Amino acid sequence: xxxxxxxxxxxxxxxxxxxxxxxxxxxxxxxxxxxxxxxxxxxxxxxxxxxxxxxxxxxxxxxxxxxxxxxxxxxxxxxxx
Amino acid sequence: xxxxxxxxxxxxxxxxxxxxxxxxxxxxxxxxxxxxxxxxxxxxxxxxxxxxxxxxxxxxxxxxxxxxxxxxxxxxxxxxxxxxxxxxxxxxxxxxxxxxxxxxxxxxxxxxxxxxxxxxxxxxxxxxxxxxxxxxxxxxxxxxxxxxxxxxxxxxxxxxxxxxxxxxxxxxxxxxxxxxxxxxxxxxxxxxxxxxxxxxxxxxxxxxxxxxxxxxxxxxxxxxxxxxxxxxxxxxxxxxxxxxxxxxxxxxxxxxxxxxxxxxxxxxxxxxxxxxxxxxxxxxxxxxxxxxxxxxxxxxxxxxxxxxxxxxxxxxxxxxxxxxxxxxxxxxxxxxxxxxxxxxxxxxxxxxxxxxxxxxxxxxxxxxxxxxxxxxxxxxxxxxxxxxxxxxxxxxxxxxxxxxxxxxxxxxxxxxxxxxxxxxxxxxxxxxx
Numbered sequence: 001x002x003x004x005x006x007x008x009x010x011x012x013x014x015x016x017x018x019x020x021x022x023x024x025x026x027x028x029x030x031x032x033x034x035x036x037x038x039x040x041x042x043x044x045x046x047x048x049x050x051x052x053x054x055x056x057x058x059x060x061x062x063x064x065x066x067x068x069x070x071x072x073x074x075x076x077x078x079x080x081x
Numbered sequence: 082x083x084x085x086x087x088x089x090x091x092x093x094x095x096x097x098x099x100x101x102x103x104x105x106x107x108x109x110x111x112x113x114x115x116x117x118x119x120x121x122x123x124x125x126x127x128x129x130x131x132x133x134x135x136x137x138x139x140x141x142x143x144x145x146x147x148x149x150x151x152x153x154x155x156x157x158x159x160x161x162x163x164x165x166x167x168x169x170x171x172x173x174x175x176x177x178x179x180x181x182x183x184x185x186x187x188x189x190x191x192x193x194x195x196x197x198x199x200x201x202x203x204x205x206x207x208x209x210x211x212x213x214x215x216x217x218x219x220x221x222x223x224x225x226x227x228x229x230x231x232x233x234x235x236x237x238x239x240x241x242x243x244x245x246x247x248x249x250x251x252x253x254x255x256x257x258x259x260x261x262x263x264x265x266x267x268x269x270x271x272x273x274x275x276x277x278x279x280x281x282x283x284x285x286x287x288x289x290x291x292x293x294x295x296x297x298x299x300x301x302x303x304x305x306x307x308x309x310x311x312x313x314x315x316x317x318x319x320x321x322x323x324x325x326x327x328x329x330x331x332x333x334x335x336x337x338x339x340x341x342x343x344x345x346x347x348x349x350x351x352x353x354x355x356x357x358x359x360x361x362x363x364x365x366x367x368x369x370x371x372x373x374x375x376x377x378x379x380x381x382x383x384x385x386x387x388x389x390x391x392x393x394x395x396x397x398x399x400x401x402x403x404x405x406x407x408x409x410x411x412x413x414x415x416x417x418x419x420x421x422x423x424x425x426x427x428x429x430x431x432x433x434x435x436x437x438x439x440x441x442x443x444x445x446x447x448x449x450x451x452x453x454x455x456x457x458x459x460x461x462x463x464x465x466x467x468x469x470x471x472x473x474x475x476x477x478x479x480x481x482x483x484x485x486x487x488x489x490x491x492x493x494x495x496x497x498x499x500x501x502x503x504x505x506x507x508x509x510x511x512x513x514x
Contacts, residue, residue, distance in 0.1 A: 027240060
C-alpha cells in the first residue's frame with residue numbers, strides 16, 4: 001500500500017517537473033523562433049513579393065516578346081498622334 | 082399461448098435489471114443537462130443517448146460477441162465458449178474474466194465459438210472499437226482543436242506557457258489523491274486508474290478519453306462524463322476560487338496590448354513544438370503531433386479546404402461517434418460503483434486545484450515583474466477548457482474594471498493549458514502505461 005503511495009508521489013514530482021521543463025524549453029525555443037522569424041522573414045515580405053510575380057508573368061512567355069513589343073509600339077504610336 | 086409467452090420472455094420489461102433502469106435514468110439525466118441546461122450539449126447529447134441505448138435489455142448493443150453469447154446464450158453455447166477458452170467453469174462471470182485475460186489464440190477461438198452460435202458484436206461495441214479503442218477519435222478531435230487554435234496570443238507573450246504548466250498541478254495532485262484513497266482502503270484504484278482520473282483536472286475532454294482508453298478502459302465512461310460535465314461547469318467552479326485568491330487591486334490590473342505576431346512565426350510554431358515533442362517526449366507525439374498538424378494546416382494558408390474540414394465537418398462527425406462510444410461504456414456494472422463517485426469527486430478537486438495553481442503562479446509572476454503587469458485572473462485560464470476558461474477570466478476582469486478586457490491575454494495561458502495537459506498525458510503514459 002505504501003508502495004502505491006510512493007509511486008503516486010514519484011509520478012507527481014517527475015510529472016510536474018517534466019511539464020515545467022518541457023514548457024520552459026518551449027518558451028526558450030519560441031523566443032528564438034520569433035527572433036529568427038522576424039529577422040529573416042519580416043512581415044512586409046508578402047507585400048514586397050506581390051509585384052514580383054506580375055513582372056515575372058510576361059517574362060515567362062518569352063515567345064510573345066515580339067508581339068508585346070509590336071503592340072506597345074502601336075499603342076505608343078497611337079497615343080502620340 | 083406458447084408464442085405469446087415467448088414474446089413476453091423476449092420483451093424488455095421482462096428482462097430489464099434494476100441496474101439498467103438506473104443507467105437509463107442516468108442517460109436521461111445527461112440528456113436533460115445537455116438540452117435544458119446547455120451543458121456541453123455537443124458531447125452530452127450523444128453520450129446520454131448512447132448510455133440509454135447501451136442499457137437496452139437483451140439487445141447487447143455495447144457488448145462483444147462473446148459477452149453477448151455468455152449473457153444471452155443457453156448452456157450449450159456457454160459450454161462451447163468455455164471449451165474454446167480451455168476453462169471448465171460454466172459461470173458466465175468467471176468466463177468473462179477468463180476471456181479478458183486469455184491468450185490471443187484462445188481469445189480468437191472464443192470469438193469464433195460465439196459467432197458459430199449466432200452472436201455478433203453489438204453496434205456500439207463496434208463504434209467503441211473503431212473510435213476509441215484504436216485511439217482514432219480523440220486524436221482526430223485534437224487535430225480539429227489544433228485547426229481551431231490561434232497561437233497568436235501565446236506567441237506574443239510566451240511566458241504565459243508557465244501558467245499553462247502550473248495549472249497541470251491539479252492533474253498530479255489528483256493522482257496523489259486517488260492513490261491516497263486506495264491506500265486508506267476507501268476505493269480500489271491502481272496507479273494507472275489514478276493517472277487517468279487525474280487527467281480530468283486538465284479540463285481537456287479528448288486528452289482525458291485518450292489517456293483513459295490506454296490506462297483504464299474500465300473507468301472510461303465515468304471519466305469522460307466527469308471531464309465533460311466539469312468543462313461545462315467551468316463558469317461556476319472557477320470564479321469563487323479566483324476571487325478568493327486575488328485582491329481587488331490585482332483584479333484591476335490592466336495589461337498592455339499584445340504585440341503583433343507575424344504569419345511566419347505562426348507557421349513555424351507548430352513545427353518547433355513538434356520537434357520539441359519528438360526530441361523529449363515521444364509518448365505525447367500522437368496527441369501533440371495531431372494538434373500541431375491541425376494548427377499547421379490552419380496557419381500555412383495553402384490548404385484552407387483541409388483546415389476547414391478538420392475544424393468543421395470532420396470534428397462534428399468524429400464527435401458523434403466519440404459520444405456514442407463513450408455512452409457504450411455507461412453499462413450498469415461498470416458505472417454503478419462507489420468508484421464512480423470517487424471519480425466525480427476527485428475530478429472536481431482536480432479542477433479546483435488546477436485553477437488555484439494557475440492563479441497563484443500568475444500572482445508569483447506578477448510580483449516578480451514589479452506587481453503591475455500581469456493580472457492574476459488570467460492564471461485560471463491555464464486549465465485548458467478552451468475558450469470557456471478565458472471567457473471566465475475576461476468576465477471577472479470586467480467586473481472589477483469595466484475597461485479591462487483580458488480575453489486575448491487569457492487565450493495565451495488557455496492554449497498553453499492544452500499543450501500542458503497533452504504533455505502531462507504523455508508523462509502519465511510513459512511512466513505508468
